[in-house]
Amino acid sequence: MNPQWNTHGLLSGRGLVKKYGSQYALAGIDIDIAPGAMVAIVGPSGSGKTSLMHVLGGIVRADAGEVYLAGQRIDQLSEKKRSEMRRREFGFVFQSGMLVGELSAEENVALPMLLDGVSRGDALRVARQSLGRLGLATKAGSRPGEMSGGQAQRVAIARALTRRPKVIFADEPTGSLDTRTGKETMDALLVAAADAGAAVLVVTHDRDLAASLPRTVVIRDGRIASGVAVS
Numbered sequence: 001m002n003p004q005w006n007t008h009g010l011l012s013g014r015g016l017v018k019k020y021g022s023q024y025a026l027a028g029i030d031i032d033i034a035p036g037a038m039v040a041i042v043g044p045s046g047s048g049k050t051s052l053m054h055v056l057g058g059i060v061r062a063d064a065g066e067v068y069l070a071g072q073r074i075d076q077l078s079e080k081k082r083s084e085m086r087r088r089e090f091g092f093v094f095q096s097g098m099l100v101g102e103l104s105a106e107e108n109v110a111l112p113m114l115l116d117g118v119s120r121g122d123a124l125r126v127a128r129q130s131l132g133r134l135g136l137a138t139k140a141g142s143r144p145g146e147m148s149g150g151q152a153q154r155v156a157i158a159r160a161l162t163r164r165p166k167v168i169f170a171d172e173p174t175g176s177l178d179t180r181t182g183k184e185t186m187d188a189l190l191v192a193a194a195d196a197g198a199a200v201l202v203v204t205h206d207r208d209l210a211a212s213l214p215r216t217v218v219i220r221d222g223r224i225a226s227g228v229a230v231s
């Protein structure tokens, strides 16, 4: 094996390239994320932060390069296998929770478990436990529209964490919240992820928020400008 391609992280990207037309969203990125690492991904608008998360998280296929999870190549899996892997190994939190408006908080959190064949009773029981850990026990029966933005984001965090994923991908998770609620929500995410032993990758424009994480990776023009070795 070419030593250049050894992977050192739990999640590793090697030579990642993603093009949209003639535009390089990713122009050759190498990155290693250690188990339990907490990493902020920052950089100017359009620099490739979301593209990097989507390629590492198996949402989007790179045009070149390789992605490894625990030493296993995951970017070449079929769409079906990648989607199973995403549900099993990864959790996703987006700027606006992406909760299902017609379902209660506990049903939203239970949804990924139900998709994986867990019984409704068991899924709801685990969902209520997760919500309780995030301070939302009394909101388990409420729909997203009956909650504050911060509460809805904590439901999304609970949903992302219930299957005890290895990695949480959070894209501007506090972008729609005021500063104080954003900080509280970020703290809740980091504590819950640490409890679950999950690594966290957070895309953010918020410098204070980035500074609260142990490592920062700066992306510029689809390349890593600093913070190459991530632990």
Ligand SMILES: Nc1ncnc2c1ncn2[C@@H]1O[C@H](COP(=O)(O)OP(=O)(O)OP(=O)(O)O)[C@@H](O)[C@H]1O
Residues within 6 Å of the ligand: 020, 023, 024, 025, 043, 044, 045, 046, 047, 048, 049, 050, 051, 052
């Ligand atoms: N689906 C797409 N179709 C066409 N171009 C895209 C697509 N997704 C991203 N791009 C382009 O790829 C580049 C990187 O986009 P990306 O969303 O990864 O950047 P970003 O750093 O996350 O930006 P922002 O901070 O504004 O969210 C940009 O030039 C963008 O216009």
